[in-house]
Amino acid sequence: MSLIVQKYGGTSVGDVVRIQNVATRVAARRAGGDDVVVVVSAMAGETNRLLGLAHALSPDADEREKDVLIATGEQVTVALLAIALNAAGCPAVSFLGHQVRIATDSAFGKARIKSIDASRIGAALAAGKVVVVAGFQGVDGADNITTLGRGGSDTSAVALAAALHAGCEIYTDVEGVFTSDPRLCPNARKLARISYDEMLEIASLGAKVLQIRSVELAKRFGVPLHVRSSFTENEGTRVVEEEASMEDVLVSGVTYDRDEAKITLVHVPDQPGLAARVFGPIADANISVDMIIQNASADGTTDLTFTVPKGDFRRALALVEAHAREVGAAGVRTDADVAKVSIVGLGMRSHAGVAAKMFRTLAEVGINIQMISTSEIKTSVVVDAKYVELAVRVLHAAFLGDADEEPT
């Protein structure tokens, strides 16, 4: 008998039939002898419906009140799931953020969890009940309702697992974490295991399967995660502490992000404070810059290139053009038709030549690399958007093979 925290996302509880399916799954686990804490999101579409009401009243709605509003989404789901469990003969009780003191700071809309009082959950478990906890929400020191930001239910689940010293299963609408996007790369395989660090890179490179903060939290508290589908009984992907054998695998995944646009300041005199003067106004406009590359050239000028999300491209360009003359740039070049392709793997730390193999593989099919950025366990390149599928496929074939079985 063990204690497990299960988290079900919005799609998995999208209507009453699916809620009933989740209840059946939870009740079976409980009947098997495990203690179960369930964390649920709002029913798919509900958070957006509520935000639509707020937006109709004010495009700039009060942040505290917006949290009061959208916290109802998870409240509805916990009540319905507890009703379904009780009706199925599996005693259950729901708790909201304030009832189990999921204490957060007061950053409405993006609050961070500070502590959880596990005593009430423990008492309910000891009484033989399944405990259903509202994800995404907490309370600050003054008992105001807070929310954790999009995808925050993952973070709620991991924080509860950490507080309860339990494992954590994240149920979603995909089978787990894949070596690449199966829609783009037919040979993509589900990974059986992946390290926290690799998962962090994959999440930050555009994969939607887990919220980055939840992975950080799981790593910090050593919470084992199991990402799996709520629609099948198959094993998913386990996100765990790094294991010795993991470095034997050069690359665990190939990811891509089409949401990139490129801006280059050409022939800028290379002087101290240049980057600050260019990127200060962009940061002030709340635009997040992704990759930045600066090459010093022999004549004392430099080309400064960076990427921003496509949706922020026009605003970013206007800011850059306004400051281009001031920093002495010869001109501004742009390309909104680019994409980023990355390889991620712990093996890069100990094996030389992984990046070189990546560049060679792309060169062999005639793909020109426009920008390069590396970290300890990932290498990203920016290429022309039309080459994304090809790049992902050849890199997957080169590093992960085309066989059906997983390489060791």
Added chain:
Amino acid sequence: MSLIVQKYGGTSVGDVVRIQNVATRVAARRAGGDDVVVVVSAMAGETNRLLGLAHALSPDADEREKDVLIATGEQVTVALLAIALNAAGCPAVSFLGHQVRIATDSAFGKARIKSIDASRIGAALAAGKVVVVAGFQGVDGADNITTLGRGGSDTSAVALAAALHAGCEIYTDVEGVFTSDPRLCPNARKLARISYDEMLEIASLGAKVLQIRSVELAKRFGVPLHVRSSFTENEGTRVVEEEASMEDVLVSGVTYDRDEAKITLVHVPDQPGLAARVFGPIADANISVDMIIQNASADGTTDLTFTVPKGDFRRALALVEAHAREVGAAGVRTDADVAKVSIVGLGMRSHAGVAAKMFRTLAEVGINIQMISTSEIKTSVVVDAKYVELAVRVLHAAFLGDADEEPT
């Protein structure tokens, strides 16, 4: 500068446009210098939508969880109204039942308020804010969410007014309390003032304008109520302590209730315990009996007649027929096509002949009275359902006149 509690019902906050209208009204009152606490219901239809989801999962849903579920309705409205007020430049903050400690017992679905901690509301008012409080909901001693039953927001508003020593305005979709139903009786007039006791009788006789418990609470704590429309600026009806002049008015209102069905046990031997044996099983079946009449006759038998809501008629009849032989009744007679017509007025206490005038008025137009029931300030009769409109009109004309001006 005074402090006022305003309550807006579900129709008044039924969509974002109406919520904006309420915000405009509240902001104007605040701008006029008054401190304002607003209590709101769920948007019209929302509570039923939520109960529909619960019912789809279980026809017999867990009561605690049902309260967690439907409490979200009011939570959505308080957040939206606070957003609308802030957007209109009127600083506002929302509070839920647990945030202002609307402490109740643990009778989920029909909880009773025990106390309210007004300190947080007082602090927000002192900071110049409009305070928006979720109606209908509270918390029990273990921080479980409770709800007060249908129409409970009226009770929330009155309890808050009592705790804050404030007056209370109940905004609804009608102009106030009328001498009769204007749809049935074109000469019905809005009452300027009515006593708590009369309002209680009128509410219990079928008028939907105020929840009975809210009137009881207002009477107990001497909270002056003002029932008025949220769609106009007109004065409504003030429900107040009895005033000396009120007894001069014989009758304040004529009400009716079509939701009655009649069952008679014929020629029952009149022996101790008869009523208990007949009504025990009916009470056990949770059917509420309205009027009961028993006439002893000379031969030692009696006719026992009573009324139940039409929806419970078949169930009640089955129970009565099952016990009719046991109590020695000669037979059972029924009439599901009856209605109750009542007159209400403080004047009945001090003026003889009011009931007699009622019976005479009905006799003059040939309406046969099937049952009679009286209290200190009301007289009710059961008549054939087809005479309801006629009965209401002739009684209104006889006691309240047909003039447009209000009689003194």
